Amino acid sequence: MSVTKNRRLVEKWYQALSEGDFDTIFDLHHDDVVYNMVGNTPVSGRIYGKDACCNGMISQKLLDKLVADRVQFAKKWTIVAAEGDRVVGLMQGGGPTKDGHNYEQTYCEIFTIRDGKIVEMHNFFDTVLVEQCLFDNPLARPEAPLADPFQIG
Numbered sequence: 001m002s003v004t005k006n007r008r009l010v011e012k013w014y015q016a017l018s019e020g021d022f023d024t025i026f027d028l029h030h031d032d033v034v035y036n037m038v039g040n041t042p043v044s045g046r047i048y049g050k051d052a053c054c055n056g057m058i059s060q061k062l063l064d065k066l067v068a069d070r071v072q073f074a075k076k077w078t079i080v081a082a083e084g085d086r087v088v089g090l091m092q093g094g095g096p097t098k099d100g101h102n103y104e105q106t107y108c109e110i111f112t113i114r115d116g117k118i119v120e121m122h123n124f125f126d127t128v129l130v131e132q133c134l135f136d137n138p139l140a141r142p143e144a145p146l147a148d149p150f151q152i153g
Contacts, residue, residue, distance in 0.1 A: 003083060010111050026050065028118055030117035031050050033049065035047040042130075080108075088110050092105070109124075
């Protein structure tokens with residue numbers, strides 16, 4: 001596929017995610033997709049296959065911890081770069097957890113596209129936030145919020 005088509009595919013992924021359209025998200029993945037999740041959290045590591053990535057990691061390990069009707073991923077997103085079969089995006093989103101935390105996360109994602117499907121994704125995110133909000137692991141909290149956080153879009 002062309003760089004333009006790859007970029008459009010990732011834009012479609014972000015749009016579907018912003019709308020909670022998980023059927024479209026599932027369809028955009030190759031059957032043998034691999035997710036590479038940063039860190040040493042319960043959602044970290046290499047995850048193999050569409051079912052394990054979309055239904056296992058996204059649904060069971062992430063969405064089941066959040067208040068479904070109030071969470072919105074991809075509240076803001078932008079494509080940072082697209083070259084060859086790779087597209088890089090930044091995304092902000094989240095919402096309240098069932099345990100009463102506010103899970104508002106920033107993600108950097110590197111997608112590899114092949115034959116019109118996502119075949120691999122590297123996902124970088126705040127692992128302390130994952131531990132605190134999704135798994136109730138009270139790691140050290142920052143003393144104060146960042147004075148000048150970066151903005152998307």
